[in-house]
Amino acid sequence: MYLPGHPKYTLYHMVSLTNKRILLGVTGGIAAYKSADVVRRLRDAGAEVRVVMTRAAAEFITPLTMQAVSGHPAHRHLLDAQAESGMGHIELARWADAVLVAPASANFIAKLAQGLADDLLSTLCLASGAALAVAPAMNRQMWDNPATQANLATLQKNGVRIFGPGSGAQACGETGAGRMIDPLELVTLTAAMFETGELDGLDVLVTAGPTWEPIDPVRVITNRSSGKMGYAVAKAAMEAGARVTLISGPTALAPPARVECLRVMTAQEMFDAVQARIAAANIFIGAAAVADYRPAQAAAGKIKKTADTLQLNLVRNPDILASVAARTPAPFVVGFAAETDDLERNAVAKLQAKHADLVAANLVGRPGSGFECDDNRLMLVEADGTVELPLLSKERAARELIHHIAVRYHAKNPAENPRLAHRQ
Numbered sequence: 001m002y003l004p005g006h007p008k009y010t011l012y013h014m015v016s017l018t019n020k021r022i023l024l025g026v027t028g029g030i031a032a033y034k035s036a037d038v039v040r041r042l043r044d045a046g047a048e049v050r051v052v053m054t055r056a057a058a059e060f061i062t063p064l065t066m067q068a069v070s071g072h073p074a075h076r077h078l079l080d081a082q083a084e085s086g087m088g089h090i091e092l093a094r095w096a097d098a099v100l101v102a103p104a105s106a107n108f109i110a111k112l113a114q115g116l117a118d119d120l121l122s123t124l125c126l127a128s129g130a131a132l133a134v135a136p137a138m139n140r141q142m143w144d145n146p147a148t149q150a151n152l153a154t155l156q157k158n159g160v161r162i163f164g165p166g167s168g169a170q171a172c173g174e175t176g177a178g179r180m181i182d183p184l185e186l187v188t189l190t191a192a193m194f195e196t197g198e199l200d201g202l203d204v205l206v207t208a209g210p211t212w213e214p215i216d217p218v219r220v221i222t223n224r225s226s227g228k229m230g231y232a233v234a235k236a237a238m239e240a241g242a243r244v245t246l247i248s249g250p251t252a253l254a255p256p257a258r259v260e261c262l263r264v265m266t267a268q269e270m271f272d273a274v275q276a277r278i279a280a281a282n283i284f285i286g287a288a289a290v291a292d293y294r295p296a297q298a299a300a301g302k303i304k305k306t307a308d309t310l311q312l313n314l315v316r317n318p319d320i321l322a323s324v325a326a327r328t329p330a331p332f333v334v335g336f337a338a339e340t341d342d343l344e345r346n347a348v349a350k351l352q353a354k355h356a357d358l359v360a361a362n363l364v365g366r367p368g369s370g371f372e373c374d375d376n377r378l379m380l381v382e383a384d385g386t387v388e389l390p391l392l393s394k395e396r397a398a399r400e401l402i403h404h405i406a407v408r409y410h411a412k413n414p415a416e417n418p419r420l421a422h423r424q
């Protein structure tokens with residue numbers, strides 16, 4: 001821990017990996033003794049960490065140490081029936097938001113470059129769609145060897161990030177390039193993997209959560225939206241470089257850092273807050289589960305249970321998304337569709353009815369995806385086709401959605417940033 005005044009204090013305290021799931025791969029090299037510190041630093045920055053060790057790594061640092069610092073047993077074997085019945089290797093690959101291999105030995109880098117999958121870690125790296133980074137650590141001769149350099153060039157071409165190495169005195173007594181970089185720097189670089197810059201300079205307005213429509217001073221009509229998806233979307237947009245305003249109905253969630261959060265209660269309040277902010281927005285993402293109806297008149301006092309039946313007279317709330325899409329000029333408009341069946345057909349209908357650019361649809365009302373849980377399976381529906389994302393954490397689904405939006409936004413507005421317009 002760095003105290004105020006230390007040169008690394010600011011750096012350390014700016015880094016956030018809150019809610020990020022980092023899979024740390026440890027391979028066999030003397031730098032593996034530093035991996036325990038990497039785990040500590042990642043967790044200090046807010047990440048949840050799972051450790052996967054190669055057989056050789058366990059010769060340098062014990063799985064027990066890695067379990068103690070990460071809070072979870074270290075995963076080690078590919079064909080271990082017991083481990084597979086807990087969190088199996090495909091589940092683990094899906095679980096990760098990012099995979100960091102630190103230290104990465106010359107052997108592991110070679111395996112990765114070839115796409116081998118002969119142990120748990122190499123298999124995970126192949127099976128995971130998450131961002132992948134390696135922190136090489138090896139003797140300087142091994143580092144300089146043309147085979148290693150060719151393998152690194154392959155990794156780089158394949159989009160793998162290479163963190164380091166540093167240079168200096170080595171465990172083998174030599175001096176040169178090949179030292180694993182400092183754990184704190186690794187954490188900073190890992191956090192930077194999430195900062196894509198795809199929405200640099202753009203204003204994004206996000207609605208999230210349910211609305212509360214008062215029946216009387218103590219009762220409301222609401223729905224089961226937790227706000228998690230909308231908050232994750234706001235955070236992902238911020239990490240992509242946007243200035244983000246989050247207009248949130250009542251939720252139990254803390255607003256993401258560096259996002260301006262306005263709290264509202266009713267659909268009408270959300271509508272008013274959106275109208276006040278929409279002119280500046282380049283992109284509008286309506287992730288709120290806005291109540292379609294509200295009681296025509298909220299009772300002034302608590303309604304007593306005197307009668308056997310009670311009738312509420314409901315009136316329509318304004319449609320926030322449709323009102324934003326009807327503006328000229330309109331921002332890039334993204335709606336959500338929570339459906340219990342006929343997902344794609346309903347989403348296409350919504351896209352057309354609301355004149356949105358994109359509808360992110362998901363099934364609700366079944367366990368494991370949608371309302372109140374941490375995972376979601378999104379279908380991205382646009383006029384020219386549909387993309388289905390796999391079951392992902394809401395954080396990761398939000399990042400995929402933001403990437404997709406960024407690509408579409410820049411394709412639609414090429415003059416703004418010609419460099420990003422060609423990104424796919």
Ligand code: C5P
Pocket residue numbers: 207267286287288289290291292317318319320321322334335336337338350
């Ligand atoms: O057709 P439906 O209302 O279910 O569409 C859902 C989408 O519309 C969501 O993106 C939601 O945020 C938005 N919506 C809105 N205002 C409403 C109702 C829904 O912005 N009154």
